[in-house]
Amino acid sequence: MARTIEIMDTTLRDGEQTSGVSFTASEKLTLAKLLLEELKVDRIEVASARVSEGEFNAVKNITEWAAEENRLTQVEVLTFVDGGASIKWMKKAGARVQNLLTKGSMNHLTHQLKKTPEEHFEGIAEVVQLGLDEGIETNVYLEDWSNGMRNSPDYVFQFLDFLATQPIKRILLPDTLGVLTPSETFEYVEKIVKRYPTIHFDFHGHNDYDLSVSNVMESLKAGAHGLHLTVNGMGERAGNAPLASTIAVINDFLPEINTKVIESSLYKVSKLVSTFTGFSIPANKPVVGENVFTQTAGIHADGDNKNNLYFSNLMPERFGRKRQYALGKTSGKANILKNLQELGLTLNDEEVKKVTERIIELGDKKEKVTKDDLPYIISDVLDSSSFKQKVFIKSYVLTHAKGLMPSTTLCIEIDGDLYEENAQGDGQFDAFMNALKKIYEKRDSSLPKLIDYAVRIPPGSSSDALCETMITWKTKKNDFVTTGLDSDQTVSAIKATEKMLNLI
Structure with missing residues (x-):
């Protein structure tokens, strides 16, 4: 039987760590509603505690709306082992789920915190209990977990043994620096899931080597119960595992996995996030990029006319999009016929030949030719053929x-x-x-x-x-x-x- 995993979107927290990106309070509220109500992700991480007054107001707006809609447990905030200061901030902001940031490698523990494992665990237990006393649910991040598994696995398992005794809901496994290979991801997640079969584990991938989607796939195969993703792959450095690509991959290649995400809303949300942030979507970005459903070579358009030879399961209609046929020096007659058909225009063979030659000429000059240009080009070409040039x-x-x-x-x-x-x-x-x-x-x-x-x-x-x-x-x-x-x-x-x- 297929199993359903949780999708936690962290665009509003980790995604906002993209260099130069900052959401306003109203933008965060709009996106929170869209992510939960229309896209139907399971949870959203919306902010880091104690960052700024603006961040506090944004979280308060979201939690007030979430409380009215009975969605408070779907809204999460990043907190810190700070003796309860984050808990006080959360309580004032109305949030009810904390994602507690802790150290998942000995390297981070000894050089950044300068503490022993026991000292660190004691501070964590204190914050978890304070949260429990205030009605706040706790998930725990193991920061730098991937390097911890590589270089200090004994510490990681000591830490997990401790967490298994605590009243927490989920353990979050981040590849903080985006350094894992797919085979390592599978190996490390599988070891942990098998050793702690009753605990819920999320995988949080980064994309520094462009391996985040592959790592996500392997984490699910290994038994991960949830994923952390961002719209358009936004996030620190090279960003996080992208939401749209991940959902498409799960739906097409992992039949044993289900999500609640509505595929047809992915493109709409992607465009809105791009508008809010000014963080443009690369034209060749999978699923949501402008070029991904555009055929440029004429041979591809010809093949599409002949039993859809260049179609795959990645159909644009799934994402509320349409297939396009580019016009340029490599487009050829088939692309032009596809565009004429869409515009409801008919030309004879000689006219199509002349229009094709003109488009190729424009393409050689690096002119950008669109479907909307086509009527003008036709008019120009047919007008030119009405006289003998002297x-x-x-x-x-x-x-x-x-x-x-x-x-x-x-x-x-x-x-x-x-x-x-x-x-x-x-x-x-x-x-x-x-x-x-x-x-x-x-x-x-x-x-x-x-x-x-x-x-x-x-x-x-x-x-x-x-x-x-x-x-x-x-x-x-x-x-x-x-x-x-x-x-x-x-x-x-x-x-x-x-x-x-x-x-x-």
Whole structure:
């Protein structure tokens, strides 16, 4: 039978130890509600005792809400062996579960506390009893436990023998420095679980060697009863074991393990934590990164069209997401067809070929092309194919300096003849048009009048987006519109102008 393990999220405590990250009291309350009510983790660690007035207010807000919702036992606070000072702080803040930080290695005990094991155990027993007297439940952290198992296992087991006599609910086993290998994790956790079969053990992994998810898997195989995780893998140094990846791994590869976590809420919570902290999610981060469900190579999109050859159990819909097909120099026809299908657009083979060539051209320039750019690209490509090109803007120099008028030097080829001119203007494009007018005056020709100029970018885009410039021109006979497409607004206007020159 599958067994259900506890998930304790420590984003609001250990995750907040990410360099440069600090939650406000209102943000902590919002996330506490989301983690417990929507994501349905079993417990949350929300703060360290005695840190600051702001931290106290944050915990008080959370415990007041938790008391109303009958969730006080799901809210935990990190405390210290400090003669009861942390207990007083907790009681005042309304918290009812302490995670008592103790020393899990002889190295930490002798060099940081400078105490004997017996002295340390005596202080722990005092705090546990004080908590019990105040109605506070105790879990115990064995800080640096992983190094303790490596270098001083006799001390660790002496400590565990002592804790087995105390009125505590859980023992928490942190790989504080993220140094364990998966095989060590399994070996150490298995030894402890077998020796103390009636005690609940949590594993708390860090990610310094990028092994946290592997270590989490091995701890569960070895019999761990709970895990400590953070949203987006936030935490000290390289962070903690990430919540989203861990839940996906458990669900897909450990059928003997169950959790209560709602998978479809992981992405939503991840994005909110990123917004609150300014701690951006790497694009290639598993499960929650922007790229993880994006196919870039055209062969992958083609395979998806042919019996979903590049699908795995890690389907985006599980996390409230959708599969995307990137547009760039490696995308190919299949990616473009996938995006056209999603947009409800249809092109013939020749048009698809031209659009593909244009996207590859943009990709070679390192332009970022999105699905929302595609209608603009189609419009630009099909517009360009409506005339035979006889006018080529060969080169230009645009200058803009504070205190000086913008200027343009332009070289253009018309019916095989090269012309070069320089002009100033009220802006770079105005200077370009003035230089162009000089060239056409030399040819005893006139240009249409520009009567409207509009620029747009895809909704939701940023400053590096492709922009489409639409210019309306007026001649004696009629008005007409040309468009240009480029990531630079002035260049897109010049491309629209080049189309106009060919049309006239």
